[in-house]
Each structure stands twice: as structure tokens, then as C-alpha cells.
Amino acid sequence: MFDWRWDFTLNILPRLIEATGNTLLAAGIGYAIAVVIGLALALAQRTPFRALTLAVREAVEFIRSTPLILQIFFVFYVGPQFGIRLSPWVAGMIAIGLHYASYLSEVYRGGLDSVPRGQWEACAALNLSPARTYFRVIIPQALPPSLAGMGNYLVGIFKDTPMLSVIGVAELMHTATAIGSESYRYLEPYTLVGLIFLAISLPSAALIRAFEAWVRKKLGMTR
Amino acid sequence: MTDQDMSKYPLRLADDKVPMVRFMNVTKRYGDLVVLDSLDLDVDEGEMVTVIGPSGSGKTTVLRMLMTLETINGGVIYVDGEPLTHMEKGGRLVPADRRHIRRMRANIGMCFQHFNLFPHMTALENCMEAPVHVLGLPKAEARDRSIELLGMVGLEDKVDQHPARLSGGQQQRVAIARALAMRPKVMLFDEVTSALDPEVIGEVTNVIRKLVDQHNLTMLMVTHQMGFAKEISDRVCFFYDGKIEEQGPPSEIFGSPQKERTQQFLSAVLEAG
Numbered sequence A: 001m002f003d004w005r006w007d008f009t010l011n012i013l014p015r016l017i018e019a020t021g022n023t024l025l026a027a028g029i030g031y032a033i034a035v036v037i038g039l040a041l042a043l044a045q046r047t048p049f050r051a052l053t054l055a056v057r058e059a060v061e062f063i064r065s066t067p068l069i070l071q072i073f074f075v076f077y078v079g080p081q082f083g084i085r086l087s088p089w090v091a092g093m094i095a096i097g098l099h100y101a102s103y104l105s106e107v108y109r110g111g112l113d114s115v116p117r118g119q120w121e122a123c124a125a126l127n128l129s130p131a132r133t134y135f136r137v138i139i140p141q142a143l144p145p146s147l148a149g150m151g152n153y154l155v156g157i158f159k160d161t162p163m164l165s166v167i168g169v170a171e172l173m174h175t176a177t178a179i180g181s182e183s184y185r186y187l188e189p190y191t192l193v194g195l196i197f198l199a200i201s202l203p204s205a206a207l208i209r210a211f212e213a214w215v216r217k218k219l220g221m222t223r
Numbered sequence B: 001m002t003d004q005d006m007s008k009y010p011l012r013l014a015d016d017k018v019p020m021v022r023f024m025n026v027t028k029r030y031g032d033l034v035v036l037d038s039l040d041l042d043v044d045e046g047e048m049v050t051v052i053g054p055s056g057s058g059k060t061t062v063l064r065m066l067m068t069l070e071t072i073n074g075g076v077i078y079v080d081g082e083p084l085t086h087m088e089k090g091g092r093l094v095p096a097d098r099r100h101i102r103r104m105r106a107n108i109g110m111c112f113q114h115f116n117l118f119p120h121m122t123a124l125e126n127c128m129e130a131p132v133h134v135l136g137l138p139k140a141e142a143r144d145r146s147i148e149l150l151g152m153v154g155l156e157d158k159v160d161q162h163p164a165r166l167s168g169g170q171q172q173r174v175a176i177a178r179a180l181a182m183r184p185k186v187m188l189f190d191e192v193t194s195a196l197d198p199e200v201i202g203e204v205t206n207v208i209r210k211l212v213d214q215h216n217l218t219m220l221m222v223t224h225q226m227g228f229a230k231e232i233s234d235r236v237c238f239f240y241d242g243k244i245e246e247q248g249p250p251s252e253i254f255g256s257p258q259k260e261r262t263q264q265f266l267s268a269v270l271e272a273g
């Protein structure tokens, strides 16, 4: 019995579109955290300090091998036992940001390793400082080969934001579930959520590829 | 750097005539493999010394140690009378720290077989990067200096091109200009024409010829171009198995080599063409 109600659909659409804003915000903030912390994690594994390298490696491995949902619960529910009381948004952003930071650090590591050794040697021969070497020479060249992986994880974090609903972040999934329990109708809200995710995810792959080409061109690295 | 008795090495060179570069009893190992064995080599100020020898004989390693891209396992290298690989501490020589190395290697510039230009910067940006951010030159001054050097190597019309848009010979000339922009006292060339198509080798050798004629640079060059080495060198060192087998003016090394290995090597490469 397929019973789709258009009047109900139009009714709930504004609420879902508003929640889409929260979903995009959560994905955006989480990704921004992941991009920056991920770089720090990647660079920390390239210092001469063996202990730091090993500690960061283990932490990254640990985060990558445990479920995101567990990490979200952990930050939100276990935190308070240690006196760390965080709002759902803050806890959610920390958990999802760190989770994706550990994945992005692996992407960066691959990108950094792909920069030829001769580039490092040229920097040394020109006496560039370590900071200048990284930020002006190595990272710009590590960027283009990292972009595809970075793009995948951008879509990934977007699709993982529904997990934040379990701690009460009012994103799309949370809102759709709330509508369902108020109206006892789940077909329309969940279908709309699926369509909204599809509408945003589908074109992003093409956009990311275009962005990658644009960056390569900007850096003068096209032949 | 496990040298037994550092006291035999002076804290600085203070003869009447201090060489620009001195390798003193320098040893380099990779694991058990001894790549350079107690090397002694002086290069005087303004001298052009060419290093030739079979592949794997340690030629590149000599340059890389001097550029401080490799640490050494014994001996001391001096540049302009001061220790490069070591520094003075409490009246004796100890292995150099990063700061000392950074200060000393400002004296040295190097060009590589594969150019190693920064691909995301234009020719001009490649040349300006270190003068601005290492020497602290004002941008305008660094730009003038870089444009002048790019002009000297014949690339005044390519300053705004990225390396991907330049031929191999042009890229190597940018790399030479980039190294010169730091005003080094010593320039190192490691097979700078080996990766080039034969028809553009001349544009790079011409630049090096110009440097020899017009500048009082001290140069150490590894090359497989025997004709060029013969023409341009003040002295030629033939390396064999991590040692200098024979050295002397090019006329002697190429005209009447004394050692059998030198003769064999030269006849082999001359035969190969």
C-alpha cells in the first residue's frame, strides 16, 4: 500500500530544508577541523622525534579501527564522568572532526611521500628553513595528489553527519525522525532525507574533480 | 661521526693560503659499504675542479657531503677555513648542529642532474624564493638580481614561465641562476647535462663556461663529458672505488694518464663516444 501524501510532503519540506543547513554546517565545521588537525597529525609523524611519531601513529590507527558512532558516544557520554561536559554540537564536532582527521592524515601522508626527494634537497641546498620548506614547497606539491582522497572524505563526512542525531544534534536525520514521531508518518520525511543527500552528493564528485584541475592549473603544474 | 682523535684536526685552517674547500681524511659509509675512504681533497679559491670516474665511485657523494645533504662518518670538511661538518665547542671540534650547518652551507650552491626546480613557481619565483626568505633581501632587490641572472643564462624572456613549460636545457639554466642568486662562494654541479637531450647540452655548458671566464667562483663539477672537462678544468680528479686514483691538470690526465685504471676508464669512455 503505497500512500504518498503530497500535502504533508510540502508541509514538512521547509523544516527539512532548514535542517539541511545544520547538516551542511556540521559537515563543514567537522571537515574544517579534520583538514587542519589531519595535517598536524601527518606532520607530527615526520618529525625526528621517534616517540612522537609512534604515539601519533598508534592514535591514528586506533581511531581508524573503531566505529565513529562509538567515538561520538564516548565524547558525549563518557566525557562528563571526567568532568568534561560538552553540548551535543561541540561533542559531535570533536568526535567527527578527529575521526576524519585521522583518515585525512593518511591522505596527506601519501601526498607528502609523493613529493620527489630532489625537492627536499633543493630546499636544503637553498638553505630554506624547515617551515618554508614545508609550507611553500612541499605541501603545495602534496596537495594535488591529495585532493581526490580529500574529496572522498568530504562526501564521507557529509554522509556520516546523521550519526550526530544519536546525541541530539538537530540535523536532517534527527529532524526527520522527530517529524515521524509527531505525525506517525515516516515515508515522506525519510524519502526526502534520502533525496536531499543524493542531490548534494551526486554533483560533488564532479565538482571535486573540477576543483582538482583548477588547483593544478593555479599551481602551474599542468603540462 | 665517530672519529677517534679530533685533536689532529685544526679548529680552523690558518696557513698562508687557505683553500676554499678542504676534505681532510673524510670517510663516508652506508652501513658496511665504505663509499669514500679517507678522502683528502683541496679546492682553491676560484679553481674549477672536475671529478670523473666510473659509476658508483663516490663522485656524487663528495658533492652531497659538501652540500651537507649527507653526514660524514670520519674526518672534517672545511669551507673557507672554517669547519663545515664540525664546530668548535670548548676548544675542540664537535659535530655541527643544525644552526652551524645552516650558517655554513650558505656558502655553497648546488645544481642537480634532474634540476629539482619548484614546479609550482615560475622561473623568477624559483630564483627569488631563497634570496627573499633566507637572505632577507627586499623583494625588489631580489627581483632585480634574479632577472639579471636569468638574463645571464639567456632566459630573460622566460622569467614568468613555470618549469613544465621549459625545455630541459632551459630548466637547468634556471636552476643555475637560482643557485647563483644566493651568491655562494662554491658551486657544485652534479652531472648537470646527463638528463639533457644532446642538442641542448651546449646551452648549459656555455653558461658554465661563462661562469668560469667571468666570475671568481670556486667550482666542483662531476661530469661524463670528457671533452668539456678537458677544456674547462684547472684540475681533474679521477675517482675509483671511493678514492682519488689520480689527479692533475687536464692536459696530463687526458694526455698522459699515469695509472692503469685511469687509462682504462678513459679509453672506455672515449670509445663509447
Ligand SMILES: Nc1ncnc2c1ncn2[C@@H]1O[C@H](COP(=O)(O)OP(=O)(O)O)[C@@H](O)[C@H]1O
Binding pocket: B030, B033, B035, B053, B054, B055, B056, B057, B058, B059, B060, B061, B062
Ligand atoms: N643512500 C644510499 N644508501 C646506500 N648506498 C648508497 C646511497 N647513496 C649512494 N650509495 C652508494 O654509494 C656508492 C657511491 O655512490 P655515488 O656517490 O652516487 O657514485 P657516483 O656518483 O660516482 O656514481 C655507490 O655504491 C652507491 O650505491
Ligand SMILES: [Mg+2]
Binding pocket: B059, B060, B061, B191
Ligand atoms: Mg653520480
